[in-house]
Amino acid sequence: MNTLEKEVEGLQFLDKLIAVVGHGEVDYWEDRKNPPNLSIDEFHQVLYRMDEAANLKWIDRDSTNGPHGTTGEDKCFKFNCEVQFGGIFEIETKFYFVKGYFFDKGDLKGVTIQSFRQEV
Amino acid sequence: METTVNKEFLGNTFSYTTEVDSEGKALWTQKIDSEFSKWLHQLKDENRELFKVQYSLSSNAYDVLAKLKERIGVYDDSLIIRAITITFINFIDTRKGRPIIKKLNSYKDSGDLDLLKDGDILKKNLYFSPVGMRDVEAYSNLTGLKKGQVIKNALYSVLLISINEDEEIKKFWENEIIEKLTTIVKAA
Numbered sequence: 001m002n003t004l005e006k007e008v009e010g011l012q013f014l015d016k017l018i019a020v021v022g023h024g025e026v027d028y029w030e031d032r033k034n035p036p037n038l039s040i041d042e043f044h045q046v047l048y049r050m051d052e053a054a055n056l057k058w059i060d061r062d063s064t065n066g067p068h069g070t071t072g073e074d075k076c077f078k079f080n081c082e083v084q085f086g087g088i089f090e091i092e093t094k095f096y097f098v099k100g101y102f103f104d105k106g107d108l109k110g111v112t113i114q115s116f117r118q119e120v
Numbered sequence: 121m122e123t124t125v126n127k128e129f130l131g132n133t134f135s136y137t138t139e140v141d142s143e144g145k146a147l148w149t150q151k152i153d154s155e156f157s158k159w160l161h162q163l164k165d166e167n168r169e170l171f172k173v174q175y176s177l178s179s180n181a182y183d184v185l186a187k188l189k190e191r192i193g194v195y196d197d198s199l200i201i202r203a204i205t206i207t208f209i210n211f212i213d214t215r216k217g218r219p220i221i222k223k224l225n226s227y228k229d230s231g232d233l234d235l236l237k238d239g240d241i242l243k244k245n246l247y248f249s250p251v252g253m254r255d256v257e258a259y260s261n262l263t264g265l266k267k268g269q270v271i272k273n274a275l276y277s278v279l280l281i282s283i284n285e286d287e288e289i290k291k292f293w294e295n296e297i298i299e300k301l302t303t304i305v306k307a308a
Contacts, residue, residue: 025149025150026150027147027148027149028147028148028149029141029145029146029147029148030145030146030147030148031143031144031145032125032144032145032146033143033144033145036261038261039127039148039258039261040148040153041254041255041257041258042258042261042262044258045209045255045258045259045262046262048210048214048215049213049214049215049218050215051215051218063141065139065141065147066139066147067147067149085213085259085262085263086212086213086217086218086221086222086224086225086277087208087213087221087273087274087276087277088228088233088272088273088276088277088280089263089265089269089273091263091264091265094262114145115145
């Protein structure tokens, strides 16, 4: 069991994702066609504000794109979340969709985020 | 398929070569992130003004800030306000600080905020590091606040926390925020 696997052992899904993003490798597929074209910096900001991964589902992975496409886990996670930004300004609640998979299979090194978008 | 992709940041274009899938999604890896950071540092060396954000605060808020500066032992406005902004974005207004932010909301109408906003308006400039600017830019994009408002949101929220008498908020202020602000200021 490697260091990252030890770190995430026993964690709930969302805490595991946060730990892997914080301490592992992240491959991020940025959607450049469909607005709002959220970047990895925006993904980080949203991730640390998530309270819950709603409608979490594990589905078979089709895509083998990217450096870990063939070595990553066979199942993808996908979930929705809502985020409330705070402070003195009134900022409306935002909703997001996240899809990705952990890599490598049996030797956790990081996570690939295949999709991260704001939902209206 | 390897393709050259352009990323716009602060009105400038960062070009990088990466894998692009059939849907047009471009892969961002840690290697590209490092190249982007290097590019941002060069950009700042060439034009520091791009990393400047204008913001305003009231003279009353400035007085409260002066007490905080004394407490932390810092005499430079920029240092403390930068530390406040980054601490607010990356720690206070996150999952960890959520209970305090929620509690603080109930004090918004207590009159403290109006009192803080009172007084002459002072206009100031703040320069961010490339890393700090990435955080501010992302927070601005997600919330729809202008970058000057991002600073104002952080500054007034932190000052409100600093003068609040609620036991839980005071504990958070003393045990968490003061330490983080001091660490950032001393490291600068």
